[in-house]
Amino acid sequence: MKRAGFTTRWLPILLLLPQLVIIAVFFYWPAAHAVQSSFYLEDPFGFGSSFVGFDNYTHLAQSSEYARIAKFTLLFTILVTFFSLALALVLAVKADNVIRGAKTYRTLLMWVYAVAPPVAGFIGLLMLNQTWGPLAELAKSVGWDFKLGVNFADTAAAMVLVSVWKQVPVNFIFFLSGLQSIPKSVREAALIDAKSSFRRFWDVTFPLLAPTGFFLLVINITYALFDTFGVVDVLVKGEPGNNPMTLVYKVYVDGFRGNDIGGSSAQSVILMVLVLALTIFQFRLIERRIHYT
Amino acid sequence: MTETTHIPVAKRRLKWGRVLDHSILILGAQFMLVPLLMVLQTTTTTDLETIRNGPEFIIGDQLDDNFRAAMFTASGFSGENTGLRMLANSMILGIGFALGKIVIGMMAAYALVYFRLRFATFAFWLIFTTLLLPLEVRILPSYEIAQRLGLLNTYTGLILPLIASATATFFFRQFFRSVPEELVEAARIDGAGPVKFFIDILVPLSQTMIAAMFIIMFVFGWNQYLWPTMVTTDEGMYTLVRGIKQLTQDLEGTSIPEYGRANMLALIAILPPVLVVIIFQSWFVKGLTESDK
Numbered sequence: 001m002k003r004a005g006f007t008t009r010w011l012p013i014l015l016l017l018p019q020l021v022i023i024a025v026f027f028y029w030p031a032a033h034a035v036q037s038s039f040y041l042e043d044p045f046g047f048g049s050s051f052v053g054f055d056n057y058t059h060l061a062q063s064s065e066y067a068r069i070a071k072f073t074l075l076f077t078i079l080v081t082f083f084s085l086a087l088a089l090v091l092a093v094k095a096d097n098v099i100r101g102a103k104t105y106r107t108l109l110m111w112v113y114a115v116a117p118p119v120a121g122f123i124g125l126l127m128l129n130q131t132w133g134p135l136a137e138l139a140k141s142v143g144w145d146f147k148l149g150v151n152f153a154d155t156a157a158a159m160v161l162v163s164v165w166k167q168v169p170v171n172f173i174f175f176l177s178g179l180q181s182i183p184k185s186v187r188e189a190a191l192i193d194a195k196s197s198f199r200r201f202w203d204v205t206f207p208l209l210a211p212t213g214f215f216l217l218v219i220n221i222t223y224a225l226f227d228t229f230g231v232v233d234v235l236v237k238g239e240p241g242n243n244p245m246t247l248v249y250k251v252y253v254d255g256f257r258g259n260d261i262g263g264s265s266a267q268s269v270i271l272m273v274l275v276l277a278l279t280i281f282q283f284r285l286i287e288r289r290i291h292y293t
Numbered sequence: 294m295t296e297t298t299h300i301p302v303a304k305r306r307l308k309w310g311r312v313l314d315h316s317i318l319i320l321g322a323q324f325m326l327v328p329l330l331m332v333l334q335t336t337t338t339t340d341l342e343t344i345r346n347g348p349e350f351i352i353g354d355q356l357d358d359n360f361r362a363a364m365f366t367a368s369g370f371s372g373e374n375t376g377l378r379m380l381a382n383s384m385i386l387g388i389g390f391a392l393g394k395i396v397i398g399m400m401a402a403y404a405l406v407y408f409r410l411r412f413a414t415f416a417f418w419l420i421f422t423t424l425l426l427p428l429e430v431r432i433l434p435s436y437e438i439a440q441r442l443g444l445l446n447t448y449t450g451l452i453l454p455l456i457a458s459a460t461a462t463f464f465f466r467q468f469f470r471s472v473p474e475e476l477v478e479a480a481r482i483d484g485a486g487p488v489k490f491f492i493d494i495l496v497p498l499s500q501t502m503i504a505a506m507f508i509i510m511f512v513f514g515w516n517q518y519l520w521p522t523m524v525t526t527d528e529g530m531y532t533l534v535r536g537i538k539q540l541t542q543d544l545e546g547t548s549i550p551e552y553g554r555a556n557m558l559a560l561i562a563i564l565p566p567v568l569v570v571i572i573f574q575s576w577f578v579k580g581l582t583e584s585d586k
Contacts, residue, residue: 005406005407005408005409005477006407006408006409006477006481006486006487006490007408007409008408008486008487011404011408011487011488012404012405012408012410013404013410015400015401015403015404016400016401016404016405016416018400018401019397019398019400019401019420019459019462020401020416020420022397022453022456022457023419023420023457023458023459025438025442025453025457026435026438026454026456026457027423027426027431027457027458029434029438030431030434030435030437030438031431031434033431033434033437033438034430034431034433034434037434087321090317090321091317091318091321094314094317094318095318097311097314098311098315098318101315101318105318105321105322106574107571107574108322108325108326109318109321109322109325110570110574110578111325111567111570111571112325113512113570114512114516114563114566114567114569114570115516115563115566116515116517116537116562116563116566117516117518118518118534118537118538119516119534119537119559119562119563121537122537122540122541122555122559123328123329123331123332123559124328125541125544126331126332126335126552126556127328127331131344131347132343132344132345132346132347132348133347134327134331134347134348165324165325165328168324168325169325170581173581173582174581174582177578177582197310222427226427226429226430229429229518229519230518230519230534230537233518233522234537234538234541237541237542237545238538238541238542248429248430251429251430251432251433252432252519255433256433256436261433264433265433265434268431268432268433268434271429271430272426272430272431275425275426275427275430276425276426279424279425280425
């Protein structure tokens with residue numbers, strides 16, 4: 001707080017009110033509601049609900065389907081995070097190196113940031129469609145008969161590919177700005193000390209980029225868990241069937257389509273705990289970064 | 294100075310390194326760009342041609358026909374979700390969300406930073422807890438509440454729940470704290486009240502920050518998918534991004550899918566946020582990379 005703050009009584013309350021009302025109605029109320037419904041079993045016809053304690057949770061813990069989806073989500077998250085970070089890092093390092101065309105490259109590599117995930121999914125659908133999709137043709141030419149929406153592994157591969165395409169720009173922007181904030185003197189010193197550019201990268205640039213990397217790691221995990229909903233939904237064409245899906249998609253399918261409010265709420269709560277842990281981890285990282293850089 | 298340190302390093306290797314750098318960057322740019330080019334190409338040809346030959350390296354003459362079909366014909370039952378209508382809805386969502394978020398965020402941040410409030414710490418925690426949980430994990434109860442409040446198929450219902458997170462508030466709080474304290478002291482000596490100080494000094498000072506926030510929030514709002522999918526069932530309320538799902542279903546059902554129209558709609562969904570990001574690149578990058586500090 002500022003030392004020379006104003007002392008008016010009613011004004012700050014008035015200023016805070018809109019924010020507080022909105023988060024009370026659309027944040028705390030729904031969050032509390034989710035926790036509460038996770039302990040109830042809703043009648044599928046809407047005639048009230050009964051308290052069932054932890055039944056919804058034990059049910060999930062025993063469900064082999066839920067375990068399978070959780071496993072897939074884990075694999076999906078690892079793949080998306082790894083590939084989008086790795087690709088973006090390579091591109092950012094190169095974009096930081098070149099002088100000619102630097103701005104053009106930067107624009108070409110970051111515009112996809114503004115594409116909505118479902119639209120990205122839609123483009124993926126076209127690129128991979130069986131009658132004329134250019135990527136499907138390419139796969140066919142190397143003997144891979146790509147069957148989007150039919151073959152589990154193919155659909156999963158498409159989800160990863162589209163999600164990576166959509167996420168590379170964000171990582172690229174952060175890595176590039178991280179690289180550009182490395183002081184010139186450090187770079188020059190490194191240039192004198194290490195002849196090979198590979199050594200310079202591993203010994204100097206990479207450690208200096210580590211805070212950005214950790215921060216992005218959390219961002220990417222959150223992205224893969226939540227923001228890929230649109231990608232998944234469009235690629236499976238709204239028909240989950242035997243297709244791969246992520247945990248968030250399952251919340252939606254069970255709650256909205258299957259009308260299993262209790263089970264869906266229990267899943268929401270599990271995700272809340274997961275994301276809470278992630279965010280706290282992220283806050284601690286940011287705190288560290290402020291202290292040591 | 295930096296140039297002179299570059300020169301002593303063996304000249305030939307440096308050149309090959311350059312070529313490699315550019316090749317990797319060009320490959321990366323292609324990875325991002327080719328899907329867009331495919332969408333662009335198919336908006337210029339007839340659907341039959343697309344089905345028969347796939348995307349080719351020619352520019353057809355169907356651009357205006359496809360554009361007209363996308364803008365003025367509607368799929369679905371009510372005939373209300375023309376491209377034009379969806380474009381308008383997307384604009385309302387993007388701009389409404391960005392403005393709402395900025396206004397509410399600035400007000401709350403101003404109250405938190407510049408006033409002595411007894412419950413300031415409590416309000417701070419209340420507000421910043423919302424950063425921990427994305428809308429996706431409390432989607433079902435949010436829907437129930439929107440329903441109970443009669444907000445389904447309204448712009449209020451579309452926008453308000455999305456505003457219930459404190460990203461902008463957090464950002465403006467950080468910024469206000471970096472504003473020198475002498476300013477508010479000087480303003481008080483000159484007899485300016487809190488309202489005058491806010492409007493005449495703080496808002497003009499925050500111009501760049503407001504612009505950066507607006508760009509990020511506009512893109513974020515425009516690209517929303519899950520919440521609009523749930524809260525709008527009335528076709529006249531569809532946004533472009535929400536309409537994507539219907540497009541994919543349209544492509545499934547018919548014998549000659551309207552690729553030209555569908556891709557044109559996808560293009561219209563992509564262009565506004567992408568243009569905003571490209572045109573205001575430097576503000577956008579600054580806002581994005583500084584919001585995490």
